[in-house]
Amino acid sequence: MKLTRPKRGPQLLWLLVLLPYLSGSAPPALAKEILEGVESSENRVYIRTDGLACYFCAYGLERFFKKTGRIAAFDLDMQEGIVEVVFVQDKPLIASKTLSRFVHDAGFAPRWIDAELVGRLEITSTGDTVLRVRETGERVLLEDNDTLRGYRSNERPKERKNERQEPAVVRVRGRAQDDENSAMRLAPEWIRREAPS
Amino acid sequence: MGLGGVVIPLRRRTAVHVSVIWLVFASSAWAHEPLFMASHEAPGKGAFDAHLEITGERTEAEDKTEYEVEATWGLTRDVALQVGLPMVVKSGEASESGGSLSASGFGDPTVRLKWRFWDRPFRGGRYAAAAFFRTTVPVGEEGFGRDRPALLAGLAHGREGLKHYYFVDVRYAHAVADGGDRPGDALFLDASYGLRPVRRGLEQTDVVFILEGNWEDRDRDRHENGVDTTSGGRFFSLALEALVSPFNRLMIRGGVQVPVSQNIPRGAPRRDLAFRLAVEFRL
Numbered sequence: 244m245k246l247t248r249p250k251r252g253p254q255l256l257w258l259l260v261l262l263p264y265l266s267g268s269a270p271p272a273l274a275k276e277i278l279e280g281v282e283s284s285e286n287r288v289y290i291r292t293d294g295l296a297c298y299f300c301a302y303g304l305e306r307f308f309k310k311t312g313r314i315a316a317f318d319l320d321m322q323e324g325i326v327e328v329v330f331v332q333d334k335p336l337i338a339s340k341t342l343s344r345f346v347h348d349a350g351f352a353p354r355w356i357d358a359e360l361v362g363r364l365e366i367t368s369t370g371d372t373v374l375r376v377r378e379t380g381e382r383v384l385l386e387d388n389d390t391l392r393g394y395r396s397n398e399r400p401k402e403r404k405n406e407r408q409e410p411a412v413v414r415v416r417g418r419a420q421d422d423e424n425s426a427m428r429l430a431p432e433w434i435r436r437e438a439p440s
Numbered sequence: 441m442g443l444g445g446v447v448i449p450l451r452r453r454t455a456v457h458v459s460v461i462w463l464v465f466a467s468s469a470w471a472h473e474p475l476f477m478a479s480h481e482a483p484g485k486g487a488f489d490a491h492l493e494i495t496g497e498r499t500e501a502e503d504k505t506e507y508e509v510e511a512t513w514g515l516t517r518d519v520a521l522q523v524g525l526p527m528v529v530k531s532g533e534a535s536e537s538g539g540s541l542s543a544s545g546f547g548d549p550t551v552r553l554k555w556r557f558w559d560r561p562f563r564g565g566r567y568a569a570a571a572f573f574r575t576t577v578p579v580g581e582e583g584f585g586r587d588r589p590a591l592l593a594g595l596a597h598g599r600e601g602l603k604h605y606y607f608v609d610v611r612y613a614h615a616v617a618d619g620g621d622r623p624g625d626a627l628f629l630d631a632s633y634g635l636r637p638v639r640r641g642l643e644q645t646d647v648v649f650i651l652e653g654n655w656e657d658r659d660r661d662r663h664e665n666g667v668d669t670t671s672g673g674r675f676f677s678l679a680l681e682a683l684v685s686p687f688n689r690l691m692i693r694g695g696v697q698v699p700v701s702q703n704i705p706r707g708a709p710r711r712d713l714a715f716r717l718a719v720e721f722r723l
Contacts, residue, residue: 275642294561296600298642298688300471302722303484303514305688319642321602324563348517350484352561 276316277308282332283315284378285361288419290326290342294351295319301326303349313337324354333378336360336426339419356419358383358429361437363410364395374415374429384422385415386430394434412437474652475695475716476679477630478596478609480570482556487514488723491524498712504530506547518556518570525549528584548576548585565601572596588616590623605634605648617662624659624672634683645686652679654697660705673704675711691720 295301301319304326308314314337316329326346330336339356346353360383362376372391373382385391398411414437417429473479483489491510496503510524526547551574558569574592578585594611611628632652640646653676660672681695697714704710 293563294559294566294600296565296602297472297636297646297648297685299646299685299691299722300481300600302688303487306486306722321564321639348485350482350514350517352559 275305275318277305278312278315278331281315284330284332284334285414286336286376286378287327287329287359288337288339288342289357289359290328290346291354291356292324292326292346292351293354295321295324295326297321300350304345304351307345307349311337335379336376336381336383338421339427340421356427357416357432358419358427359414359416360429361412361414363412364434365410374413377412381425383425384428385417386420386428388430390417390431390434394431398436471691471720472600472605472634472648472650472683474607474630474632474634474650474679475681475693475718476652476654476677476697476714477607477628477632478570478572478594478611479607480556480568480596480598481600482518482520482554482570483512483514483722485514485517487520488512489720490723491718491720493716493718495714495716497714500709500712502530502709504528518559520554522552522554523549524552526580543583545581545584548578548580548589550574550576565599567597567599569595569597586615586618588618590615594628602639603636605632605636605650607632607634620662620664622662624661626656626658629655632679643687645684647685648683650679650681650683650695652681652695652697653677654679670705670707670709673702673708675699675703676701677711677714689722691718693718693720 298319298321305317308317308328313331313334314328315331318327319325320327328337328342336358339358342356343353360374360376361378362374362383364385365373365375365382367373372385372387372395374385375382394413414435415429415431416433417431419427419429422428471479471481471483473481489512491508491512493506493508493510495506495508498504506526506528508524508526510522512520512522514520526549527544528547529542529544531542552572553574554570554572556568556570558567560567572594576586576590578587578589580586590613592611592613594609596607596609598607599605608631609628611630613626613628615623615625630652632650634648634650636646636648638647656675656677658672658675661668677697677699679695679697681693684692684694686692694717695715697716699711699713702710
């Protein structure tokens with residue numbers, strides 16, 4: 244008697260093929276929260292990353308992020324190769340070199356990091372401009388480039404009129420560079436006044 | 441010792457032959473690795489993945505299903521270690537009575553080491569190449585494992601992308617002689633193409649289809665009495681697979697391999713369909 248067994252292989256394959264289309268009403272992609280019960284910070288970074296081809300492979304990144312306890316959510320733009328990271332409110336920033344190492348160890352190649360931070364501009368005793376981050380009080384050195392000079396030339400006259408008031412809260416986006424004394428240095432690409440809360 | 445059901449040892453020759461085929465020669469998939477071949481992919485430093493694989497093969501002589509539990513560790517960014525424990529269920533027809541026989545037992549655990557030695561990432565993908573080595577630890581049950589290790593080494597190259605994938609590999613398998621029995625060495629050449637028809641977002645179901653071509657040149661088995669003239673041959677198969685990731689910690693792969701041509705000696709059993717279903721969870 245010849246032994247026979249139902250051919251389950253093709254059936255399983257069809258099931259796998261149809262599965263994603265049966266769930267075609269999936270919601271649009273949103274930033275994924277990886278820590279529950281925490282508030283998201285107003286500070287975030289964007290890591291341009293090479294090698295990202297699928298979300299399953301990119302899980303290694305999420306694992307590193309989760310371990311820090313300082314990242315509330317993240318999102319991936321595969322087309323542009325951007326990893327967006329949102330910090331936990333009031334927790335210290337993660338250094339740019341640490342973020343680069345996470346990306347590298349997860350198997351990908353970090354190209355650059357942009358940071359978007361909210362705080363007040365201050366002038367140090369050496370004449371450098373720093374951003375004092377509103378949530379954490381950390382000081383991030385700003386590179387003296389055209390963007391910064393342009394902002395100061397426009398804003399300083401207004402600030403002089405109201406010297407008794409604190410400097411305005413601004414949102415700064417710029418290319419992050421490793422810094423020995425702080426989480427990062429920023430080369431500002433734009434600086435915008437935040438609306439009063 | 442078997443695991444449930446009526447356990448009747450199959451012929452030793454058959455047992456040795458199929459154990460080596462399945463426990464060493466079969467590839468062990470992770471991420472978007474095709475099911476019946478190897479790839480360059482590595483899970484990254486500190487990664488820990490748990491796998492369950494179910495593999496079935498039909499030949500004229502017997503049917504066999506293997507259940508394998510595997511664990512993968514990312515030792516470094518580019519080096520991964522994988523350990524597998526297989527359990528094999530075999531069934532076939534008795535040569536004398538014509539009745540059916542079945543047997544089950546643990547095969548030899550496998551250890552695989554992979555090193556991604558070349559990596560060229562780009563936006564939305566990467567080109568990469570890896571070397572890998574796989575061996576069995578000869579501690580499996582009689583009839584399912586061997587008293588000597590069997591070895592497999594190879595090279596893999598591939599491209600991952602947002603829409604298109606390709607993989608190629610070359611593998612060579614060698615079994616150390618075991619009391620006069622030695623399955624024939626085998627050379628494998630494989631190529632595959634993968635397509636992601638629709639790009640989805642994070643936390644949405646992601647699907648990739650892969651078409652594989654698998655070529656195999658197998659030497660004849662050797663036994664105490666000489667060469668087994670009903671073994672060995674050249675085989676070419678095609679496989680179609682679907683890789684489904686419902687969310688970013690889970691990957692389900694299923695595929696069917698269909699023999700296209702078999703140049704085998706007279707009297708050798710012809711291969712029939714093979715299927716594989718693999719579930720991988722990232723911890």
